[in-house]
Amino acid sequence: MTDSTTPPRDGSAPVPPSAAPSPSEVRAERRRLVESIGALRRLLSKRRAFQVADQRRLQHEARQRKRVEAAHGGKLRRIEEERAVQEASLNHRIGALDGERERREGQALSVLRRQSVERALGSTYLNAREVNGIGEGLVRSLSAQGIRTAADFDDVSWGKAPNGKGSDVLYIHRTKGGKVHINGIGEHRGRPLLEWRRAALARAQARAPRTLPPDERHRITEIIEAERRRLRQELAEVPRTAETARKEAVRLHTEALGLLDSAASEAARLAAERRAEFDTMAEQVRDLQDRLSAHMEAYGDVGRRVRRAQKRALRPVAEVPQSLAGIPSPRTPGDAAPAAGLAKVTGRNGHRPVPGVKAHRAHPGWLIPVLYFGLTAVVGVGEMGGNTAHPYTMVASRLVALAAVAELLRLWLPRVRTRSAGPMPDGTGWQTSGVFLALTATGMFEDEQSDVFGAACVVSVLAAVLFLAGTVSRVAKTDDRTGESSAEST
Known part of the structure; x- marks a missing residue:
């Protein structure tokens, strides 16, 4: 513990010995600061779930808007199709009225002749x-x-x-x-x-008469002309009806978009408030960390129990890079929505998805080495074609293959899920190639029927180089935002 008469860092007057806190008060204050930081960190841990939910909200809004636009476009197409069908039908009926007049005149003449013949026969x-x-x-x-x-x-x-x-x-x-x-x-x-x-x-x-009387022909002509006028009125009404239906569709579309916009605005406002709360908590954590650091400098170490908790409490708070300060919203693809306070989230498997940014899933081709190593764990290496491997080689090769299968599945499975999608860690491919060549070299060493010792030595060296290069790449791949290594997080 430092001397209580040591002047503080801010240059103020030294604390007199009579006003210095007791060791129990120092430990209590230290624990209070650590517990406050821990409580705020637990609240900040909910930021990733919030970011995922907010991104899903934006995607859901985009899907709803897309459905509304698709329904509106389909309605307009159906209106135009119905208009075209009605106009074509009415034009065809109008064009067929001339033939209808001839048909009706012929039908009326047939009736007139039949009636005349019947009257004549009835009077004979x-x-x-x-x-x-x-x-x-x-x-x-x-x-x-x-x-x-x-x-x-x-x-x-x-x-x-x-x-x-x-x-x-x-x-x-x-x-x-x-x-x-x-x-x-x-x-x-x-x-x-x-x-x-x-x-x-x-x-x-x-x-019997062979032509219609003038009054009958005039009556039929009037019927045909009345039908022609009626059809032309219907034809003139079709565009107006289509325009009315189109305006109604536009009105409904505008109302639907208005409801979506109002709901989206309210949700965005609540999300902004929630982000502001997380930012405030992050600032509070930093302030408490500064106070904890000052307290440690002023009063030194207070015991082994608090030391470890102090170390955890002083871990830096994750920050969002400037390039990710705004996340494009699916509703406005060209604009960047404000996203202050977005945090870097570290997954359990070294994969760090950034909230609001869609990550690419791990390639399914990684199943090929998984299947190969699984088969090797069953049949071993150097045990085919009449060869008998050493018992230690049989056991070691199967253990290495099983370890490779477990490690690849541990890294690959979380990265094909939607919520934790991401690429495989850097260096994994080199490590996999190194293990594959190592098993191949082991089988060559155990081959008693051919002289491949020199080639086996070359393959062994190459396997060691690839495995070491992949390991160094995974260890050296450090996240610039936190200074933590991807290999350590796995």
């Missing part, structure tokens, strides 16, 4: 003077069966008698359905009856 009554072989008695028999005019029947045919006996008889087919047999009307009377009906039909068709 059957009488004995016009049909050869048909007397008044047969005319009354036909009338009793509903056949009075040429419109009441349309054909005759032969068929079996109604009682199923005797030869075939002649049937008269009524227009309204059914057929009847009149006794006394056979082939000689049925043929003149059918010819009479055909002659009446020919006269009726010849007298």
Whole structure:
């Protein structure tokens, strides 16, 4: 402990002996400072989880914005597609109206001619003077069966008698359905009856009108023109309807973006407050460390118990490099969002992901040496082709292969995960190559069937050089922000 009369560093008057604190008070103050620093460090340890959560928030906002933009673009495309389909359909229907007029005129003329023929046939009554072989008695028999005019029947045919006996008889087919047999009307009377009906039909068709009346054509023209005007009105309404739908889509899109922006602004404000809290705690830690250093200089060592805690408390607080002072936000790819107080986070396996910066995952090709060393741990080296290796070599080679597998998996597995992604430590490839060549040289030394001793010595030297180079690279790779070695952190 230093003399209490020693003047302080700030040049003030020395503390008189009567005012110097007792050793118990010095130890209590020292413990209070150490415990305060430890409590703040524990709070600062939550900064990495906060940074990861904040980066996920930014990515989630970017995904939501992308979905909103995609939905808006799809809505606009569907509106344009529907507009094009409706316009094409209406133009086709308008172009087909000329053919529709001809079709309707032909249909109306067919109806008019059919009605005229039916009226003419209905007014042509059957009488004995016009049909050869048909007397008044047969005319009354036909009338009793509903056949009075040429419109009441349309054909005759032969068929079996109604009682199923005797030869075939002649049937008269009524227009309204059914057929009847009149006794006394056979082939000689049925043929003149059918010819009479055909002659009446020919006269009726010849007298039927062959053109539409002017008023009927005018009526059809008015119907077609009214349909044309209606379709043209619908065609003119299609762009207005599409524009209304587009404006509604734009309005909904603007509202959705407004909600996202307001939520993002509030979240960014809370995140900025949280970062400011972490910065304040980091400053408090530094102030307490300065006070602890001054206390140590003023009163010296206070015991072995506190010494180790002092060393941990005086570890430097991690800082963010100036190049990472701003992390690009996924919402604005070209701008850098303020990210004051972002800390360097050291992983358990020497991997230091920087919050807000997406790290590259370890390459899956590292599984190849893992599989090779795993196979070597099973079959050994120098034990194939009839060779028998020394027992020490058998055990040592398998242990080295197992150690290589364990080390590679320890380094590789955390670096392929999303939350702890990162490249393999520098020098790992050289170390892996050195172990591979060392096992190869061991197998060459144990080979009794060929003389490869010289080559085995060269491979052994090369393996040692590669392994040492990789080890030095891993040890010498120091993080500039904390001064800690990557190899030590592993």
